[in-house]
Amino acid sequence: MYIRYLLIFLGLMVLMDTRDAAGASFEELVEQSQFVFKGTVTKLNAATLPQIRATASTIVVKVDEVVHAPPATMEDYRGKEVTVLLERPGTVRTGEQFVFFTRSWMLGSSIAVREVGRTEPESDVSITRRRVAEAHATVADNKLQNRLTDAELVVAGRVSAVRPAPENIRRGSVSEHDPDWWEAVIQIESVLKGQINEPSLVVLFPSSRDVMWESAPKFREGEEGTWLLRRERMRGLPPTHEYFTALNPRDFHSKDQIDRIKRLVR
Amino acid sequence: MTFFRHSEARLRATPQFPNAKKAKRYVGLLAALAIVMPASSSVCAQGSIAVTVVNMIPQQLSGESGTDSEPNLAVNPANPQHIAASAFTPDPMGGAHAPIYVSTDGGQSWALNSIVPGNDPRTGTHDITLRFGSTSNVLYAAIQRGDATNVLSVLRTNDFTSANPMTQLVRHDSVDQPYLEAISVAGTDRVYVGYSDLTAAAGTTATVDRPLNAATPAAPVHIDMRQRTTCHSGAPSIRPAIHKSGTIYAAFFRWTRCGSAPGVYHTDVVVVRDDHFAASLTGAFTALREQPAPVGDGMPGVRVATDRLVPFGVRTLGHQKVGSRISIAVDPYNRKRVYLAWGDGANAASYALYVRRSTDGGATWSNNLRVIPSATNPSLAINSRGRVGFLYQKLTGTAPNQRWETHLERTDDAFATHTDLILHHAPDTVGHDNGRNDVPLGDYNQLLAVRRDFYGIFSGNNMPNNANFPHGVKYQRHVDFVTQKLLAVDNATEVEPSIDPFFFKVRDSRRR
Numbered sequence: 196m197y198i199r200y201l202l203i204f205l206g207l208m209v210l211m212d213t214r215d216a217a218g219a220s221f222e223e224l225v226e227q228s229q230f231v232f233k234g235t236v237t238k239l240n241a242a243t244l245p246q247i248r249a250t251a252s253t254i255v256v257k258v259d260e261v262v263h264a265p266p267a268t269m270e271d272y273r274g275k276e277v278t279v280l281l282e283r284p285g286t287v288r289t290g291e292q293f294v295f296f297t298r299s300w301m302l303g304s305s306i307a308v309r310e311v312g313r314t315e316p317e318s319d320v321s322i323t324r325r326r327v328a329e330a331h332a333t334v335a336d337n338k339l340q341n342r343l344t345d346a347e348l349v350v351a352g353r354v355s356a357v358r359p360a361p362e363n364i365r366r367g368s369v370s371e372h373d374p375d376w377w378e379a380v381i382q383i384e385s386v387l388k389g390q391i392n393e394p395s396l397v398v399l400f401p402s403s404r405d406v407m408w409e410s411a412p413k414f415r416e417g418e419e420g421t422w423l424l425r426r427e428r429m430r431g432l433p434p435t436h437e438y439f440t441a442l443n444p445r446d447f448h449s450k451d452q453i454d455r456i457k458r459l460v461r
Numbered sequence: 462m463t464f465f466r467h468s469e470a471r472l473r474a475t476p477q478f479p480n481a482k483k484a485k486r487y488v489g490l491l492a493a494l495a496i497v498m499p500a501s502s503s504v505c506a507q508g509s510i511a512v513t514v515v516n517m518i519p520q521q522l523s524g525e526s527g528t529d530s531e532p533n534l535a536v537n538p539a540n541p542q543h544i545a546a547s548a549f550t551p552d553p554m555g556g557a558h559a560p561i562y563v564s565t566d567g568g569q570s571w572a573l574n575s576i577v578p579g580n581d582p583r584t585g586t587h588d589i590t591l592r593f594g595s596t597s598n599v600l601y602a603a604i605q606r607g608d609a610t611n612v613l614s615v616l617r618t619n620d621f622t623s624a625n626p627m628t629q630l631v632r633h634d635s636v637d638q639p640y641l642e643a644i645s646v647a648g649t650d651r652v653y654v655g656y657s658d659l660t661a662a663a664g665t666t667a668t669v670d671r672p673l674n675a676a677t678p679a680a681p682v683h684i685d686m687r688q689r690t691t692c693h694s695g696a697p698s699i700r701p702a703i704h705k706s707g708t709i710y711a712a713f714f715r716w717t718r719c720g721s722a723p724g725v726y727h728t729d730v731v732v733v734r735d736d737h738f739a740a741s742l743t744g745a746f747t748a749l750r751e752q753p754a755p756v757g758d759g760m761p762g763v764r765v766a767t768d769r770l771v772p773f774g775v776r777t778l779g780h781q782k783v784g785s786r787i788s789i790a791v792d793p794y795n796r797k798r799v800y801l802a803w804g805d806g807a808n809a810a811s812y813a814l815y816v817r818r819s820t821d822g823g824a825t826w827s828n829n830l831r832v833i834p835s836a837t838n839p840s841l842a843i844n845s846r847g848r849v850g851f852l853y854q855k856l857t858g859t860a861p862n863q864r865w866e867t868h869l870e871r872t873d874d875a876f877a878t879h880t881d882l883i884l885h886h887a888p889d890t891v892g893h894d895n896g897r898n899d900v901p902l903g904d905y906n907q908l909l910a911v912r913r914d915f916y917g918i919f920s921g922n923n924m925p926n927n928a929n930f931p932h933g934v935k936y937q938r939h940v941d942f943v944t945q946k947l948l949a950v951d952n953a954t955e956v957e958p959s960i961d962p963f964f965f966k967v968r969d970s971r972r973r
Binding site: 230265298299302305309370371406407410 | 519520521549552553554557560563564565566581582583587610611622637638694697774782784899900904937
């Protein structure tokens with residue numbers, strides 16, 4: 196009997212560990228967060244930016260350890276104080292330490308983040324880092340899998356040529372966001388999803404680095420990888436065009452990702 | 462007008478003293494002031510004009526080197542300490558919401574507030590413009606979403622520093638270059654968005670959306686009412702200007718003939734008007750008609766200039782494309798006094814900005830009041846004194862040593878005389894590449910007038926060189942003016958120069 200209660204208790208502990216008070220799973224917390232850190236609450240009803248009015252929902256937290264931070268422009272915030280907008284005011288006290296899962300809010304002379312959840316800190320922050328990294332990998336796989344599910348054709352191959360699209364396609368629309376369509380000829384090495392009988396196919400891609408197209412993958416001769424392809428209806432293209440496109444950043448993957456894609460493709 | 466001319470002369474006056482004794486006293490006072498004022502002050506006195514220029518990239522974003530171009534600005538008329546702005550700046554954390562720039566101290570300091578739905582991880586939104594209601598404290602934005610292609614969202618927030626994402630009021634597909642204006646009338650905000658409707662029948666793409674109280678959208682109005690016989694669309698820039706009486710102007714380029722040369726369009730410059738807040742279900746924007754033939758064609762919309770050549774889709778000035786540049790402003794105390802600026806010219810040698818004025822509500826127009834060769838991104842505003850501000854960016858020099866100068870001209874006498882402030886000048890060396898990023902400065906900037914003050918925003922080369930800022934500058938991001946280097950958040954690692962947005966305010970303390 197005692198063993199049964201003990202097992203139920205341990206099960207509850209595991210559940211409590213993987214879900215925050217709002218009921219979000221650890222993976223959901225990670226997916227919604229951009230900045231995850233272990234921190235100590237230093238001030239209540241306070242803020243670190245002059246643009247923010249301090250309220251019962253805003254607290255100042257000293258970053259003890261960075262668990263996950265966005266790359267590039269976000270620097271090491273260890274030891275710095277940041278503003279946290281609590282999901283529920285009045286749920287923390289000064290001196291308490293948590294792992295905060297947060298998303299972006301304000302960035303100026305300091306930073307302010309919006310809490311999406313928090314957990315009790317683990318004894319070793321490297322354990323939390325590993326769990327967050329694993330959750331990120333799972334989330335990334337889920338997003339790629341969704342993209343694979345929607346793709347009409349998935350091929351691995353090599354770009355044998357790139358060239359401007361025919362003039363009626365290339366200049367099909369008149370816009371300050373002109374995509375400047377080009378063609379990439381893909382020599383197919385393997386088909387991972389869908390059917391194609393030709394040894395090669397043509398992918399239409401925007402060569403423009405205008406803001407509207409900057410994130411879309413661009414291709415160059417000799418490039419190898421895997422393409423997730425579909426025929427999209429695009430303004431300026433003939434409605435019956437037969438071009439495949441790969442416009443989402445998740446639609447092209449370098450050659451070393453092929454095993455991962457094979458694992459995820461259905 | 463004589464009085465205006467007189468005040469303009471005072472505006473430009475270099476102090477001249479009747480006798481040496483008085484002059485010495487003033488020199489002494491000036492010397493004392495020079496000691497009191499810090500050498501790096503961002504506020505520079507010119508006569509009685511205070512000029513403030515601020516690099517808007519926040520300190521915590523010091524490591525960035527993106528092209529933060531095509532800026533826009535909104536000053537809250539009910540509280541000018543509250544200012545919002547936009548540029549092609551992505552959310553620094555790569556989240557789902559793009560940022561706006563926010564200031565609560567009149568533009569002296571700025572932070573990014575990520576509240577705009579649809580962040581593109583490289584550029585934030587695509588095109589974006591924003592305005593406050595004049596008394597409501599509500600901020601509105603019209604955006605091309607960063608997570609879609611040519612999708613317009615009109616957004617609002619009651620608190621522009623709040624963490625809550627902006628609320629979507631209207632959404633349209635297939636839209637280019639949305640440009641928003643707003644006004645509060647009798648306790649209600651009226652919001653207008655000019656844009657190019659890429660699905661419009663017969664290519665009459667120039668459109669104004671009129672969600673009059675921003676909660677119950679009415680049908681958009683296609684304001685290009687002439688039959689189109691050639692070219693499949695109009696140019697993307699459609700600019701509304703609102704007067705509190707209910708008069709609304711809109712200016713646009715009407716392409717009339719395509720392709721006499723590659724990338725060059727024959728263009729009419731057209732102004733339409735409505736005198737009742739564009740509220741009627743039919744006949745909106747038809748208040749202004751040309752005279753019947755042979756003087757005109759009797760159609761709604763006056764062609765201020767006809768058959769001009771406008772380059773489109775090609776680099777024309779330095780590394781910058783310049784097609785479709787137009788601005789219109791109405792005097793807040795005289796609904797019939799309206800200024801128009803636009804750019805045309807088939808190539809770099811002939812491209813110029815032109816300014817004209819109407820004093821009869823757009824029925825007739827002056828000849829060119831100003832012609833600025835090799836310039837782009839015109840923006841006009843008229844302050845509470847009737848003083849006209851004209852912001853533009855001009856390319857100077859010869860390649861490869863060309864420079865962009867950002868000018869603010871002001872006039873009280875229809876440009877018979879004017880003052881010219883050069884706010885910034887810097888080499889045309891950043892923000893572009895051979896991979897077809899052809900708009901390092903963006904397709905527009907912004908000048909606004911709130912009461913007697915002019916506020917503006919432009920994008921430019923962010924090299925920290927005092928010589929580039931004749932009226933001084935304040936940086937928030939880490940820089941070293943001695944070595945003329947940008948530094949990362951650690952205040953040590955060097956960062957490559959790039960394009961940043963700059964806020965400015967020009968305050969004239971003298972009464973007219």
